[in-house]
Amino acid sequence: MTLFAIILLPLAAALIAGLTPSERFRPWIIPAVSLMHIILVLRLLLASPVAPVDPHAMLALDALGSLILLVVSLLFTASAFYAVGYFRTHPTWSNRIFIVCLLIFLSAMSLATAARHLGLLWVAVEATTVISAPLIYFNRNRLSIEATWKYLLLCSVGIALAMLGLLFVAYAGLQSGGEQGLQFSGLLKSAGALSKPWLRSGFVFLLVGFGTKMGLAPLHTWKPDAYGEAPGLVGGLLAGGLTSVAFLAVMRVMQIMVAAGEGIMARQFLLALGILSLVFAAIFVIRQRDIKRMLAYSSIEHMGILAIGISVGKLAAYGAMFHVMNNALTKGALFMTAGNIHRYFGSKRMCETQGAINVLPWSASLFLAGFLAITGSPPFGPFISEFTILRGIFAEGNFALGIAFIFLLTVIFIGMSSTVMTVVLGPSMEGPPAEGPAETFMIVISPLLLMAVVLLLGLYQPEALCRLFQEAANLLEPLP
């Protein structure tokens, strides 16, 4: 019942937001809904005893779904309060469509985490694509329309390929003479009997489709444009929430492949995409002058790290589960602060936003802290999770991969640091000072809290959370 409420509550709120006439009151609907959402999610996750997953259900939460739902809900709550401050600085802009889409977006992401039917999962992921397009287009200029069109077309075609992959998997079931359903638990149970050629080709299509959504190289081309042109708030939600949901879809596919005894092939594919993502991110992050595009490449990097984590498995998969959360929360803070800097200077290019710390002390220092966190510096959470993935890689005896991993991460750290340092600490520009909206409590508190959580996760990991990561990672291992 609570699960239905989690999915339907944002939908109902979207309806209310659509009917609300007041532009000033409407933004407050988002934090109100997000608070209710997170309370419901926590109630569901902390319920004891944990409800077992009904094998015939269309909607249920297992450990993987719970983890991603928690991540999405946390990030959305932070973004919701930021959104209120964001609309205050744009009092004349109409926010009706934006807020309605934002709420439906939350509903679709929640649905994706709870879906126990691959078709339903597909519907939810496709819905997130369609409904986030107006969010990316919010600034209404040439650049944002180009980004929106690329995003819409690439992701729609990608997702259509994933649908083809799903049909192939269903055909694999049909050919094995068994059940041909796409109900997830049933599929897992009968996975061993699936026709191998169809399953394998289905896997490739699914990985390409959901990989496009996740932004794994070489399917990442929409990402820098979309993240670069979307409002900071949306960039954070896409980079932290939507990619996590797409990652969940990839993990669902992995679960089936592992259950069908095809785990090795699936892991190799994923590993290749993961390494390629790190390489692409490393190449393009160097001398990247646009701070939001830089964050997009960082997002590609972290999707690569997640892919490598689950392709190595065991301890590294545990690290990847932890990393999903760290990445989402840090990316949220980074995009929000980058958005603040962007708005103040009216530019997101490195040369025009120098010395941000002099004029935006909070945003700039949080941006710096977020940069340190996302590149895996101690004592933040991503350091622990990336280190765990690295330990997992070495524990599996894959030294070459481990060394390549460290090397690429170092290159990315150096690449990002030159841009971030210039923006935050560089000498201020000559010429008339920029006069964007000053920092307010509302646009600083969300990134501040997110960074506090990321710092806390680096210093202390609650036992309940570790158990959730472990259970989620276990779902990706073959059953004994």
Add this chain to the structure above:
Amino acid sequence: MTNITSTILMTVLLLNFLILGTSRLGTCIRVVALQGALISLLPPLIHGANIHSYLLAGGALILKGGLIPWLLFRAIRKVRIRREIEPRIGYISTLMLGALITASAFIFADRLPLLPEHLHSLFIPGAFSTLGAGFLMLITRRKAITQVLGYLIFENGIFIFGILLAEAMPLMVETGVLLDMLVAIFVMGIVMNHINSEFSSIDTEHLCLLKE
């Protein structure tokens, strides 16, 4: 029954060529609508008369044959264009490529490990060549509207393949799939309108500002 389905699938294949070869957008939309309407007749023919296949067929017919073409016509009326001018490669070459794709789809389908009842039907080659034609449209056309049409043809190909597996999908999911598609086309239509008002054309060649 097999006769009717074969005739429909054959027509669908021919319509692919009609779409690839015409430069008139109105014809293009009409043909895509006809193709959508034709394939939405297939589920009851394959799975017999039951509520699931009738609802699926009805839903697809309304959407693919009615609502989506209407949205597209509205979109081109708003942006006031009738013709696709200069595609990236010529119409003759597109048609040749289309023929090549169709031939490969037939050869490819012959080699797939298919169930005996699907072995000599037109379903699998029909699905793959329609997918190919859609892809071809997406890659070779400059106008935003023809790219959307390419996406629709692509979806039609997937739909044809999906009919073989209709039992794997509960009605709720299929409704979701169709709705998602409708909303996607709707959003694409709006974006197209904005592209037009921003650049005074829906040529996607203008969309080249964001580069690395």
